Amino acid sequence: MKYALEAENLEKVYGKKVVLHNFSLKVKKGSIFGLLGPNGAGKSTFIRIVSGLEEGDGGTLELLGAKAGKASRRQLGVAPQENAIYPLLTCMENLKYFGSLYGVTGKTARERAESLLTQLGLKEKKDVIANYLSGGMKRRLSLACALMHLPKIIMLDEPTTGLDPATRIKMWETVRKVVHDTNATLILTTHYMEEAEALCGRIAFVNAGTVVAEGTPDELKKKVGKEIGKISTVPGNAENVIRIIKGMGAIDNVTETEHGVVVEAKDIAKRLPEIAKVLVKHGETVVEMSVSSPSLEDVFLKMTGLKLREVAKAENVKRNWRGERA
Ligand SMILES: Nc1ncnc2c1ncn2[C@@H]1O[C@H](COP(=O)(O)OP(=O)(O)OP(=O)(O)O)[C@@H](O)[C@H]1O
Ligand SMILES: [Mg+2]
The missing domain is CATH 3.40.50.300 (P-loop containing nucleotide triphosphate hydrolases)
Structure with missing residues (x-):
């Protein structure tokens, strides 16, 4: 067995x-x-x-x-x-x-x-x-x-x-x-x-x-795949920061986490300076930036954020955020 x-x-x-x-x-x-x-x-x-x-x-x-x-x-x-x-x-x-x-x-x-x-x-x-x-x-x-x-x-x-x-x-x-x-x-x-x-x-x-x-x-972790960028800013208006980064184009995903805003995009390391510049222009001060391989926490956010919608789609059943059938 x-x-x-x-x-x-x-x-x-x-x-x-x-x-x-x-x-x-x-x-x-x-x-x-x-x-x-x-x-x-x-x-x-x-x-x-x-x-x-x-x-x-x-x-x-x-x-x-x-x-x-x-x-x-x-x-x-x-x-x-x-x-x-x-x-x-x-x-x-x-x-x-x-x-x-x-x-x-x-x-x-x-x-x-x-x-x-x-x-x-x-x-x-x-x-x-x-x-x-x-x-x-x-x-x-x-x-x-x-x-x-x-x-x-x-x-x-x-x-x-x-x-x-x-x-x-x-x-x-x-x-x-x-x-x-x-x-x-x-x-x-x-x-x-x-x-x-x-x-x-x-x-x-x-x-x-x-x-x-x-x-x-x-x-x-490999399922999450690519490297991700983490950006912490002051005043750290996450909603604003996410909207600005998304607006830059060729960005796969932006999520707010307790460690700052996480950005997924091709060649993220090369793009971080450009992202910082745009954020500063919009009144955010960058206090920390880093590039890292995906952690288990990143997998958690990805798997549990996206899939909820995918599960509902696959079943053709409407669910609210708690996973309850509507
Ligand atoms: N006896 C019950 N009657 C109705 N709903 C229930 C009952 N027991 C659990 N649930 C619901 O089932 C869902 C899953 O609960 P469960 O306790 O399995 O979650 P969990 O993954 O262990 O969460 P946590 O990480 O908070 O412990 C929740 O929405 C909960 O409200
Ligand atoms: Mg439990």
């Missing part, structure tokens, strides 16, 4: 709202796979369907080579987006409880819990009730609870949201080690591009309920 997870044409509809549509994904056994996409894209819905918390409205799903069902889901460990821990139980009690749901009890449970608490930096909090942990500690406890039964497929929904930078990097190491030591497959969602790049062998971009691109980080 090559794949730990195979989803084909999954559908999920809430009332009139299409949340997953033609959602297809294959995740190789033993790999670390990232799901990226804007808020509301359908990532958590996909995870809920895989974990059996919700039923899909169509499509097929296989886990470890078998149709998803009670048996195959015993091999699944899920840490949902909202922490799944009991606030009035201590860390140790939480871990033992979640272990027991999967038949992990007694000495095995105690030893595994101790080991997870140590790996996740919660050793000192062993007998503290979960309610008294900091936000980042609760997040780590929730992850530990998902790992008690040594699942073969681990699904982590934004595992590092709310963690400080040092703890986040430590978490990456722990997660890598767990996957390696237990020969598991990991599927995670994240909004941190550097995290996806550091951890994931392959990534799928999800937009408006469907997978719009999939590949290794390098493959995905």
Whole structure:
């Protein structure tokens, strides 16, 4: 069996709202796979369907080579987006409880819990009730609870949201080690591009309920293709800047990002001085200009910006910006 997870044409509809549509994904056994996409894209819905918390409205799903069902889901460990821990139980009690749901009890449970608490930096909090942990500690406890039964497929929904930078990097190491030591497959969602790049062998971009691109980080970056120019200006009237640059002709795309305005055009490096001149003429002062190869964030913006319209066009269905059918 090559794949730990195979989803084909999954559908999920809430009332009139299409949340997953033609959602297809294959995740190789033993790999670390990232799901990226804007808020509301359908990532958590996909995870809920895989974990059996919700039923899909169509499509097929296989886990470890078998149709998803009670048996195959015993091999699944899920840490949902909202922490799944009991606030009035201590860390140790939480871990033992979640272990027991999967038949992990007694000495095995105690030893595994101790080991997870140590790996996740919660050793000192062993007998503290979960309610008294900091936000980042609760997040780590929730992850530990998902790992008690040594699942073969681990699904982590934004595992590092709310963690400080040092703890986040430590978490990456722990997660890598767990996957390696237990020969598991990991599927995670994240909004941190550097995290996806550091951890994931392959990534799928999800937009408006469907997978719009999939590949290794390098493959995905190549899809964006050309070099891009980034320009920061003062006063930085983005709307104005975009209009001016677009008006210069032979510009493929201009987008506003938190790091300035990103311009795509042939030979962008050669054209930047000319762009700067025009911007200055229109009352903008250029404070920074750079040319760079596409980053994963650029892929994100491209895939999730353009494709929404393309998906709607392909289906001949009108959707609003949230991906809802009109
Ligand atoms: N029980 C529900 N009833 C109706 N709509 C729902 C329900 N659960 C989720 N949705 C909708 O489905 C869409 C996808 O939500 P989902 O939580 O899967 O997004 P996400 O990709 O995980 O986003 P985020 O990055 O913000 O976590 C959203 O528009 C959400 O409002
Ligand atoms: Mg989510």
